Amino acid sequence: MQTEGKSWNRAIKDGFPVGNRRRFLKGAVGTTGAVAALAAVGSIGGAPYIGSAKAETTTWKIQTSWPGGIGLQIFKEWCGSIVEKTGGELAFQPFGAKDVVGDFQLFDAVKNGVLQAMNPFTIYWAGRMPASVFLTSYPLGPRNPHEWDVFYYGLGGLEIARELFAKQRMHYVGPIHHGPNIIHSKVPIRSIEDFAGRKMRLPGGMVAEVFQAAGAKTTLLPGSEIFPALEKGVIDVADYVGPAVNYALGFHQVTRFISMGPPGFMSLYQPVDLMDLTVGNDAWNALSPQMQQFVDMEVHVYSDMHHAAIQKADQEAWGKFDEAGTIVTRLSEDDVEKFIRIAIPRWFVWANKDKDAARVFKIQLDYMMSGSLGYVTKDMIQGQQLKWT
Numbered sequence: 459m460q461t462e463g464k465s466w467n468r469a470i471k472d473g474f475p476v477g478n479r480r481r482f483l484k485g486a487v488g489t490t491g492a493v494a495a496l497a498a499v500g501s502i503g504g505a506p507y508i509g510s511a512k513a514e515t516t517t518w519k520i521q522t523s524w525p526g527g528i529g530l531q532i533f534k535e536w537c538g539s540i541v542e543k544t545g546g547e548l549a550f551q552p553f554g555a556k557d558v559v560g561d562f563q564l565f566d567a568v569k570n571g572v573l574q575a576m577n578p579f580t581i582y583w584a585g586r587m588p589a590s591v592f593l594t595s596y597p598l599g600p601r602n603p604h605e606w607d608v609f610y611y612g613l614g615g616l617e618i619a620r621e622l623f624a625k626q627r628m629h630y631v632g633p634i635h636h637g638p639n640i641i642h643s644k645v646p647i648r649s650i651e652d653f654a655g656r657k658m659r660l661p662g663g664m665v666a667e668v669f670q671a672a673g674a675k676t677t678l679l680p681g682s683e684i685f686p687a688l689e690k691g692v693i694d695v696a697d698y699v700g701p702a703v704n705y706a707l708g709f710h711q712v713t714r715f716i717s718m719g720p721p722g723f724m725s726l727y728q729p730v731d732l733m734d735l736t737v738g739n740d741a742w743n744a745l746s747p748q749m750q751q752f753v754d755m756e757v758h759v760y761s762d763m764h765h766a767a768i769q770k771a772d773q774e775a776w777g778k779f780d781e782a783g784t785i786v787t788r789l790s791e792d793d794v795e796k797f798i799r800i801a802i803p804r805w806f807v808w809a810n811k812d813k814d815a816a817r818v819f820k821i822q823l824d825y826m827m828s829g830s831l832g833y834v835t836k837d838m839i840q841g842q843q844l845k846w847t
Contacts, residue, residue, distance in 0.1 A: 515541065517549045518574035518741055521564060523582070523733065525555040525682035527706030528771040529636065529699070529764075533577060536760050543756070548749060550575075561680035569627055574741040577634065580734050584663030587626075588811035592818040593619055593633070594732035596808075597668045597801040598794075598833070600822060601729045603635050603765060605831070613821050619734075622814055629742040632757040634733040635765035636699060637772065638725035640716055642688070642709045643695040646785065647717035650793045659684055659696040664801075664808050665727050671800045681707070688712040699731060701779060702771035710782040717787050719794065726789065726797050735760075798838070806842045816846040 520537060524530040537550035559567045564576040565583055583590040592599075593615070600606055609615040610633055623630040641647060643656070654673030660666040662678040670676055674695070679687055687693045689712045696713070698704055719726045735757045742750065779786075809819035826833040 515546050515549050516744065517551055518737070519551045519553065519558070520575040520577060520735075521553040521555070521558050521567070521573050522577040523555050523561050523564070523579050523681065524577075524703070525680075525707065527703035528768055529703050530554050532764055532767050536763070540756070544749065544752065548745070548753075555680065555682045561682070565626075568736060568738045571738055571740060573738075575735060575737040577733055577735055579661065580633070580732050581661050581663055581665070581728075587622060588808055588815040589618075589622055589818045591663050591808050592815060592822060593734075595728050595730040596664050596805070597727040598798050599801075599805070600826065600831070601723075601833070603730050605825070606633065606635070606730055606732060609822060609825065613825065615818070615821065618814070618818055623736055624739075627739045629737045629739055631735040631737060631753060632761065634735060634757065634761040636731060636733060636768050637765060639697050639699055639728040639731050640701065640704070640718055640725060641695060641697050642704065642713040643715045643717060644688070644713050645694065646715050646787050647695070647789075648787045649789065650796045653695070656695045657693045659687060659693045659698075661697070661728075664804050665697075667804050667807075668727060668797065668800050671804075672797075685709065685712060697727070700768060700772045701775035702768060705775045705778050710779055710784050714783070715785050715787055716779065717789065719789050720791055721788065723794070726794060802834075802838060803842065806839075806844065810845045813846045816844050820844060820847060 522530065522533045524533055534552045534554075537552035541549040553573075555561055558573060561578065562582060564573070564578050565586060567573045568576045580590055580594040595601070595606070600609065610619070616630075616632065619630040619633075645652075645656075647653065647656075650672050653669055656674050658669060658674040658676050659679045660669055660674075660676045666676040666678065677687075677693060679693075681698055684693075684696050684698055685708055688696055688709070696709070698707075698709070701716075704710075718724050719729075723729070725731075735753075737753075745753070805819065805823075809816045823834065823839075825831060827835070
């Protein structure tokens with residue numbers, strides 16, 4: 459990864475002479491201009507260098523929810539590239555999960571200035587902000603990364619997310635893809651009925667409620683606490699992210715099985731688990747408009763890099779699980795239908811928690827019912843209503 463990190467920085471430098479790059483980005487105002495600037499630089503490795511003559515470096519302390527593995531590695535390498543890309547004007551100081559505060563304390567840490575920014579799993583804020591359930595994937599909702607890009611960058615999702623976080627004195631920069639979540643267990647899970655009675659770690663919110671309806675006894679734990687909970691028998695089933703990170707965290711040492719959806723459908727409940735970059739208002743407003751635009755572009759590009767690098771590492775991790783004797787089991791299409799029947803009523807329960815949740819969900823529901831996707835039909839939501847439309 460270090461070699462790749464260097465190539466990203468070289469690609470940034472090779473597009474234009476420094477002065478021309480600066481003048482070029484200055485003229486790129488608005489979304490269209492930003493995309494044009496990025497395309498002209500000709501690199502997907504990061505946004506262009508836009509350093510100014512500013513003498514002092516502004517440093518942001520940023521904590522991620524990644525406790526280790528390829529996710530934390532990529533995050534730290536990305537943070538380390540920012541100071542060079544900005545000519546020393548902005549630097550990101552990275553921290554792993556729990557390095558400064560606990561995962562579930564990140565929201566307050568950024569809001570109160572203990573950290574300048576966070577890179578969390580967005581679903582962690584379901585209890586504080588019901589709409590956040592719909593800012594990342596949920597059971598049987600939008601199922602592919604590009605569908606979430608359409609929501610955020612085409613259907614107004616980004617503007618709504620920023621509006622919601624602004625109420626909390628924070629600026630939501632953008633979503634960051636990483637991939638599907640999978641389930642590790644000490645016993646085989648081959649059908650929805652096999653979850654009944656199992657002590658299961660889940661991220662909370664709607665996801666937990668769906669599995670509770672299937673009979674699981676759920677508990678909420680951050681990623682860093684899953685291994686010891688499995689090792690001690692506090693839980694016997696755990697959802698977390700993808701194969702590469704989970705192997706690095708040692709899940710193969712304390713479980714024997716991985717449960718997934720039918721072929722081509724890795725995860726029924728979180729097929730596109732989104733993270734994000736969110737910044738405290740004071741830190742964000744202290745940046746120049748040009749530097750704010752740089753961070754916007756950089757996060758969008760980092761999402762692509764982050765997603766692809768983790769998927770590559772996942773392919774390598776499957777062989778390691780095989781060598782460790784891990785057995786992969788898959789749910790059936792019948793299980794998909796059962797999960798849908800459980801999930802849809804809970805979509806509406808969460809959407810009806812407040813006006814913001816309803817507003818976000820309505821955009822996604824219309825998209826899922828459109829000719830583009832067709833995941834949901836009128837018959838499937840018969841009897842369900844939104845309080846706010």
